[in-house]
Amino acid sequence: MTAVIEVRDLSKSFGSKNALNGVNFAIGEGEIFGFLGPSGSGKTTTINILTGQLLPDKGESLIFGKSSQDLAPEDLKRIGLVSEDSGFYEKMTLEKNLLFFSKFYGVKTVDVDAILERVGLLDSKKKVAEKLSTGMKQRMLLARALINRPSVLFLDEPTSGLDPSTSRGIHELLLELKAQGTSIFLTTHDMHEATLLCDHLALLNQGSLVEEGNPQALIQKYNTDKAVEVAYKDGHKERVPFEELSSLGHVEEILTIHSCEPTLEDIFIQLTGGKLNV
Incomplete structure (x- = not known):
């Protein structure tokens, strides 16, 4: 380059x-x-x-x-x-x-x-x-x-x-x-x-x-907590590690599944202890 x-x-x-x-x-x-x-x-x-x-x-x-x-x-x-x-x-x-x-x-x-x-x-x-x-x-x-x-x-x-x-x-x-x-x-x-x-x-x-x-490479570098957040139709949520996803039950009751990977702002705060919007 x-x-x-x-x-x-x-x-x-x-x-x-x-x-x-x-x-x-x-x-x-x-x-x-x-x-x-x-x-x-x-x-x-x-x-x-x-x-x-x-x-x-x-x-x-x-x-x-x-x-x-x-x-x-x-x-x-x-x-x-x-x-x-x-x-x-x-x-x-x-x-x-x-x-x-x-x-x-x-x-x-x-x-x-x-x-x-x-x-x-x-x-x-x-x-x-x-x-x-x-x-x-x-x-x-x-x-x-x-x-x-x-x-x-x-x-x-x-x-x-x-x-x-x-x-x-x-x-x-x-x-x-x-x-x-x-x-x-x-x-x-x-x-x-x-x-x-x-x-x-x-x-x-x-x-x-x-x-x-x-x-994206930085996000994955600091994504040490490999998990997703599962939200169910009845309103409750749970955090599920990647390795347990295949055994997840009651699939018909799941509303959404979201990755728990950090944002760039999370990474910045982790590295510096400071906030960005200042």
Whole structure:
């Protein structure tokens, strides 16, 4: 696998606070990489270093095989970024915002309607940006990041605060972009979202990686209690070990059978003793 993004022994401090402590990972072409952890764990700092907005104290970060501190304008045109600090022009319509940024990126031909349709905003293209809801602004920023057809897309909490329907639409779009070969760096503290989307992920806590791997592989790695929960029609439930399933009686009385495997959040709490939604 050819790495589109590489991070080697990356460290960064702000005063006495260690934001990153010797972080290492690599992201391949067409891969969705989840960088997961609670607020303040170092996720945004990593994005800022990777995109050349911040210098590391130690280590290096590379995009397209080049140091992220030495990216040329042509390299930057291959990168898309959505973060809480992404700007837009409040007094312009949604459509004019996208047309402006297409000129800014030097994109000669851009089908604004097609991009807006992909993020579910085509019917709102004449709305002034400041009048958009939080969810619509989030989708506008994603649309803006897609104008230059990026090879690498950085998404910093892209579905934070969005309703489930809007989040689902963004998930579908990200999987479509992945299929087209876009490498996606996704930061989130939503472990369910990461389980659905990510090919590979890293769990970050207080600036250090505590675990990484494929989501399902990690779940099975920490699935030490091999059992299912059986719910019966009369309302009672029981926990049944895998090896006893073949001898399970009264099958006609069973309502549901659910796996008792841990979630990614369970694993994170097991590793750190902390919670993610902070």
